[in-house]
Amino acid sequence: MNAGVQRGRYRAVLTGAGGGIGAAIARRLAPQAELLILVGRQRVPLEALAAELSGTRVEIVCGDLCEDATVAKVAAAARQGAVNLLVNNAGVSGFHAFETQDAQAIRRLVDTNLVAPMLLTRALLPQLGLAPGAQVVNVGSVFGALGFPGFAAYGAAKAGLAGFSQSLRRELADTTIAVRHFSPRATRTAINSAAVDAMNRELKTAEDTPEAVAEAFMRFLAGSAAQHVVGARERFFVLLNKLLPGLPDNAIRKQLVQIRKHLPR
Secondary structure, three states: OHHHHHHHHEEEEEEEEOOHHHHHHHHHHHHHEEEEEEEEEEEHHHHHHHHHOOOOEEEEEEOOOOHHHHHHHHHHHHHHHHHOOOOOOOOOOOOOOHHHHHHHHHHHHHHHHHHHHHHHHHHHHHHHHOOOOOOEEEOOOOOOOOOOOOOOHHHHHHHHHHHHHHHHHHHHOOOOEEEEEEEOOEEEOOOOOHHHHHHHHHHHOOOOOOHHHHHHHHHHHHOOOOOOEEOHHHHHHHHHHHOHHHHHHHHHHHOOHHHHHHHHO
């Protein structure tokens, strides 16, 4: 453990912990955590992950965060564990032409990526308010700040999560709770469909491993910045998209032929 890293500093709820970025964050967070409450839909991967994290107290909550009963179970575990950190990492992706995207799929994307973390945060705020230096960290996506074809619903949900993070941060500015937002770029995880993987290869999209994202997350967590986008190139394009959106419009339009080859319709 590096000098200056405080073991037992965090008592954390981590959603989407069953694999990908969530599991990688759990492994990096565990040496600094007194308690990890791992939340996911499938018990087997959560139990396998918990078995790896020796030296840290681990609890598991299995369920769908779009259901009120699961949110209640997580809130009860958070109160019992006196948590001081909530990491809203759970999410689902959806790469599809918006015109033909299933309505239920759109609702699921928005519910999972935006509504569920909002309601879980609301449920945990009373407990977090009791903990000095408490944090809520919402894990978004670069697509929440830089719209991309095929990800209209997903990008809208992630943009909403960024807006929620900013609004709640300002609402709680005179409390002990910090609300922060962390945005990975493309990451090699099972959340990506084969079509997305093929498109990324053709477009030569920069991709990170979950472990690299977890490293970046831990650096962000140790700092005080309100938000962070992974990747210098991605941060540049996000800024450009804010200041001169017509330039990314034109650049992405030139890629539409390649994108549409892979876009499910």
